[in-house]
Amino acid sequence: MTVLTTSKPISDCTSDSMLPMWAEIVKIEQEAPRIKTYWMKFKDPIVQDTYSFQPGQFNLLTIPGYGEAAISISSHPRHTEAIGHTIRLAGNVTHAIDRLGVGGTLGVRGPYGSTWPLEKLKGLDIYIAAGGIGLPPLRPVIYHIMDNRADYGKVVLIYGARTPEDLQFTAEHDSWEKAGIELMICVDSCDDTWTGLVGVVPMLFYRLRIEPKNSALLTCGPEIMIHFAAYEAIARRVPRKRIFVSLEKNMKCGFGSCGRCQLGPYFVCKDGPIFNYKKIGPYLEVEDF
Amino acid sequence: MSKQTLEVGATIIISKPELNNLLKNLSDLDYELAGPQVKDHTVVLGPIESLAELPKGYTSQEEPGKYTLISTGKENYFDVTSGPQTWKKYFFPPRTQLMIFQQDPDKSPTWSMVSPVEELRRYALIGVRPCDLAGIQIQDKIFLADNNCDPIYRDRREGAFILAVNCTEPCGTCFCTSMGTGPKAEEGFDLALTEGKDHFLIEIGSEVGINILLDLDWKAADVKHQKAAEAALQAAREKINLNLPQPDNLETELLSNLEHPQWDDVAGRCLSCGSCTQVCPTCFCWDSTDKTLLPGDKIIRYRSWDSCFNPDYSYVSHGNTRPNTRSRYRQWLTHKFASWYEQYGSSGCVGCGRCITWCPGEINHLEEIAAIREGEPS
Numbered sequence: 126m127t128v129l130t131t132s133k134p135i136s137d138c139t140s141d142s143m144l145p146m147w148a149e150i151v152k153i154e155q156e157a158p159r160i161k162t163y164w165m166k167f168k169d170p171i172v173q174d175t176y177s178f179q180p181g182q183f184n185l186l187t188i189p190g191y192g193e194a195a196i197s198i199s200s201h202p203r204h205t206e207a208i209g210h211t212i213r214l215a216g217n218v219t220h221a222i223d224r225l226g227v228g229g230t231l232g233v234r235g236p237y238g239s240t241w242p243l244e245k246l247k248g249l250d251i252y253i254a255a256g257g258i259g260l261p262p263l264r265p266v267i268y269h270i271m272d273n274r275a276d277y278g279k280v281v282l283i284y285g286a287r288t289p290e291d292l293q294f295t296a297e298h299d300s301w302e303k304a305g306i307e308l309m310i311c312v313d314s315c316d317d318t319w320t321g322l323v324g325v326v327p328m329l330f331y332r333l334r335i336e337p338k339n340s341a342l343l344t345c346g347p348e349i350m351i352h353f354a355a356y357e358a359i360a361r362r363v364p365r366k367r368i369f370v371s372l373e374k375n376m377k378c379g380f381g382s383c384g385r386c387q388l389g390p391y392f393v394c395k396d397g398p399i400f401n402y403k404k405i406g407p408y409l410e411v412e413d414f
Numbered sequence: 415m416s417k418q419t420l421e422v423g424a425t426i427i428i429s430k431p432e433l434n435n436l437l438k439n440l441s442d443l444d445y446e447l448a449g450p451q452v453k454d455h456t457v458v459l460g461p462i463e464s465l466a467e468l469p470k471g472y473t474s475q476e477e478p479g480k481y482t483l484i485s486t487g488k489e490n491y492f493d494v495t496s497g498p499q500t501w502k503k504y505f506f507p508p509r510t511q512l513m514i515f516q517q518d519p520d521k522s523p524t525w526s527m528v529s530p531v532e533e534l535r536r537y538a539l540i541g542v543r544p545c546d547l548a549g550i551q552i553q554d555k556i557f558l559a560d561n562n563c564d565p566i567y568r569d570r571r572e573g574a575f576i577l578a579v580n581c582t583e584p585c586g587t588c589f590c591t592s593m594g595t596g597p598k599a600e601e602g603f604d605l606a607l608t609e610g611k612d613h614f615l616i617e618i619g620s621e622v623g624i625n626i627l628l629d630l631d632w633k634a635a636d637v638k639h640q641k642a643a644e645a646a647l648q649a650a651r652e653k654i655n656l657n658l659p660q661p662d663n664l665e666t667e668l669l670s671n672l673e674h675p676q677w678d679d680v681a682g683r684c685l686s687c688g689s690c691t692q693v694c695p696t697c698f699c700w701d702s703t704d705k706t707l708l709p710g711d712k713i714i715r716y717r718s719w720d721s722c723f724n725p726d727y728s729y730v731s732h733g734n735t736r737p738n739t740r741s742r743y744r745q746w747l748t749h750k751f752a753s754w755y756e757q758y759g760s761s762g763c764v765g766c767g768r769c770i771t772w773c774p775g776e777i778n779h780l781e782e783i784a785a786i787r788e789g790e791p792s
Binding site for chain 1: 513736737
């Protein structure tokens with residue numbers, strides 16, 4: 126029988142990209158009140174051996190019956206023997222993950238999204254501005270820089286949390302400093318046992334001496350913080366094309382199909398979550414867009 | 415005229431009753447026929463078997479927020495314009511199963527995954543208007559992209575047969591001429607039909623189309639019939655009142671007017687109901703939800719149509735990123751008429767007019783666009 130040509134376009138998609146892979150929670154670390162890192166290993170040894178990700182990417186975590194949540198990967202990009210997701214308990218899915226406990230099984234699909242452009246930023250001073258749960262997507266950046274410290278100039282982490290007890294990864298801060306990363310930490314409010322800085326992340330830019338020609342800003346946190354961190358960097362003449370932001374949007378698929386995460390012409394899941402500010406700034410600056 | 419052979423690009427004529435044999439040929443090849451039919455004072459798309467189910471002698475009067483089905487007194491089968499439904503429901507189902515999770519009774523709490531087994535149905539869409547054909551082609555770009563293909567859409571789309579119908583009876587909210595999508599179907603059909611008084615003129619668009627015609631009683635289209643069809647299409651073009659001038663300029667004109675006061679004005683009239691997105695042939699956003707079946711060991715993950723007007727659509731852990739009607743309407747309009755160009759290389763609008771007809775706030779979106787594009791860039 127001859128095959129008749131039709132009016133239809135032909136496409137050869139084979140895989141079902143919505144199917145998660147199963148993983149087991151092997152360790153849970155409390156980072157701060159309501160914030161924990163869940164370490165997981167894939168049950169399929171081949172997936173476990175071959176899974177890799179780049180700093181800034183995220184997975185969609187599935188709990189059957191509850192749904193899916195997009196969560197950034199917060200662990201070391203080269204140490205994939207266990208994958209870490211640092212999660213603030215906020216909704217149905219994140220609470221369900223927490224109830225699983227060590228030994229529990231959840232679905233993981235990914236990694237999705239764009240990455241912090243660490244190769245392109247070689248030779249530059251790196252300013253990392255993180256607020257609250259915006260730090261976990263930047264932790265892989267810190268690890269990458271620690272492993273390749275000579276590739277970068279000055280590296281400063283500007284990090285803010287609501288209170289001192291909300292600060293995450295405090296056990297690691299010494300090792301970050303020893304590796305040559307300057308830490309500037311502030312809190313919104315505190316009691317008199319806190320001897321550090323009080324204020325919000327963008328304010329700390331006033332304590333910096335930025336060489337705009339040789340600097341890049343990587344930032345993630347509440348949208349208002351991202352907005353003003355970028356504003357302070359731009360005010361110091363850091364070019365927009367060297368400011369990178371990580372954005373959060375509601376997403377269901379992770380690959381630009383469900384449409385929910387759109388911002389202007391971009392799909393945050395596949396064109397982001399890491400965006401060059403020159404590209405995304407005009408849309409990010411429009412309120413409620 | 416000398417005897418012509420059936421070939422792609424050729425035009426033939428059949429009598430009106432002969433279309434029944436064409437439909438029978440499709441049924442015999444195991445196509446499920448779907449076509450327009452009168453139901454609940456409107457025209458919906460559903461299963462048909464013959465010409466008898468088609469909305470013969472009807473047309474629709476449409477204006478912002480109004481749809482009235484009226485009798486024409488004519489014997490035409492295809493004088494109805496778009497109703498509230500679109501053909502996308504056949505390829506991009508309103509609700510479909512993505513996967514089934516089944517708990518293993520011995521090894522609780524681990525789950526096994528089953529892909530939903532569904533009998534693959536081959537649809538023959540009967541009476542697709544050129545604007546709706548353009549809508550299908552836009553969804554093809556979204557769901558059949560080389561790097562991002564959707565298996566649910568692909569499985570339904572690839573076996574489908576399309577009988578397009580050129581539009582000789584546009585309604586009051588039509589503006590296909592502005593969007594370059596009608597009233598004549600140019601490509602993407604297996605057969606395209608133009609209805610005459612006592613015959614159908616058929617343009618052949620594919621080899622599958624030829625296959626359906628082989629045993630029909632047909633004759634080559636003569637110049638007289640072709641001229642009559644062209645005159646009917648020209649009359650249709652002239653009947654279209656709505657106009658969206660230079661839609662290609664909207665990409666910059668809308669995106670540079672995101673703070674225009676008209677957004678506040680229209681937000682006062684928009685109910686944020688999402689009707690415009692549900693009746694749109696190109697809107698593609700979807701949601702996924704899990705349904706747990708009793709006694710709790712089986713869970714079905716569904717995919718269903720979503721709308722950018724739904725508050726849940728843009729909800730994140732810290733609240734709603736589009737918290738009001740102004741921001742949701744602005745998202746819908748700028749996506750459809752502006753950011754779509756960068757995403758998929760064309761406007762997201764085909765000019766079918768459904769979003770105007772089915773808007774309970776009686777919003778004529780073309781008037782909103784006109785007000786916004788004439789504003790000062792913000």
